[in-house]
Amino acid sequence: MPPCSSTTRTLDDIVNLVPDYKFRDKKDGSLNIDLNPGGVLTPTLESIGLPCLKCVAKSQDPCYADRLELASWLKMQGYRDMAITAFFRDCKWQNFNVGKTMTILASIKPRFPKCSYLRERYSNCNGCSFKR
Numbered sequence: 001m002p003p004c005s006s007t008t009r010t011l012d013d014i015v016n017l018v019p020d021y022k023f024r025d026k027k028d029g030s031l032n033i034d035l036n037p038g039g040v041l042t043p044t045l046e047s048i049g050l051p052c053l054k055c056v057a058k059s060q061d062p063c064y065a066d067r068l069e070l071a072s073w074l075k076m077q078g079y080r081d082m083a084i085t086a087f088f089r090d091c092k093w094q095n096f097n098v099g100k101t102m103t104i105l106a107s108i109k110p111r112f113p114k115c116s117y118l119r120e121r122y123s124n125c126n127g128c129s130f131k132r
């Protein structure tokens with residue numbers, strides 16, 4: 001996104017202004033492959049399901065590779081880029097940028113998390129379903 005000095009609106013503001021964009025909390029933690037046509041589901045801490053990735057979400061400033069693991073998994077669950085961005089923003093990480101996040105998310109493919117990597121960083125991954 002090129003810098004623009006003629007507006008004081010941030011991408012955050014614009015995301016908040018998108019019409020007909022109804023976020024709905026998802027609380028049952030089930031896989032969400034079918035998106036609700038009346039709105040877009042946003043992930044919750046509970047719906048992440050995996051303890052290692054919950055640790056990433058709860059970190060103050062997870063590194064890029066950690067965020068990538070979480071984003072890939074949320075995509076695997078069927079969440080849209082904008083919903084993932086909204087969730088990441090709610091995580092209140094340091095160094096979070098809406099525009100950068102949306103750009104990077106567009107190129108991320110859905111996949112299962114690399115638990116071998118996460119296990120080295122988060123001891124909670126030992127309770128993970130994908131533990132190998």
Ligand SMILES: [Zn+2]
Pocket residue numbers: 050051052053113115118119125126128129130131
């Ligand atoms: Zn894990």
